[in-house]
Amino acid sequence: MFDKMFSTVNFLNFALNGTWLRHEAISNNIANANTPGYKRVRVEFENILKENLEDKSVKLEVTNKLHIRSRHDNFEPIVVKEINTSTRLDENNVDIDIEMAELAKNTIMYNALIRQTISEFGRIKSVINEGRR
Template sequence: MINKMFDTSDFLKKALDGSSLRHAAISNNIANVNTPGYKRVTVEFENLLKDELEKNKLRLNTTNAKHIGGNLGNTPYSTIRTHNNIAVRRDGNSVNIDVEIAERAKNEIYYNAISRQISRQFDAINSVINEGGR
């Protein structure tokens, strides 16, 4: 059971890492909104996490009918993509500030939700440790 909790925590950490990388990319896009020739950068990770999770479901090891095991491994979970073929303005810049601000807000909501989930995960572990010590 404890392994499953840590596997979940590892998965959530990878989601936080991807969201953090996305935030950096969005911030860089916003910082370069007036840079001629700058090409917008995006970070994709949700589908990669989902695919890896689905693949691992097929390779789970079990020692008992009621136990579920598995490991997410060390596969990279983020893809950084530069949008070279799109230009929003004449100077070749492909950043649309309205899109970037909306994406930043969406990413912040996602990051906060994952942070709350991992916090609850650690609260549960802490509760088990504290209750077990009595």
């Protein structure tokens, strides 16, 4: 039971961190849309999450009788700078329309993850309270 509960929280934590980092990257791209020579940055983490979900060996380990942690807590999103493309003469490769669409998509994903996290902690609270509100 604790295995599933904490692995879900760790999964949501990683996903939230990835979407937050992506939001910062997209915001930085938008802020530099008119900066000559600026190269677009993107953040990838979905493949890492997918691999984590497919890995059936995700187990919790006890490092101390008061500490429980996942062996897979060290995931890091991948930040990629797109240096091979250029859409303008000034070597900037930011397309503001694409960035705004990515920002909207990322915001929806972040909000969904927040709702899911709130729901997960509600379930944990219910377990702790033995089903009572």
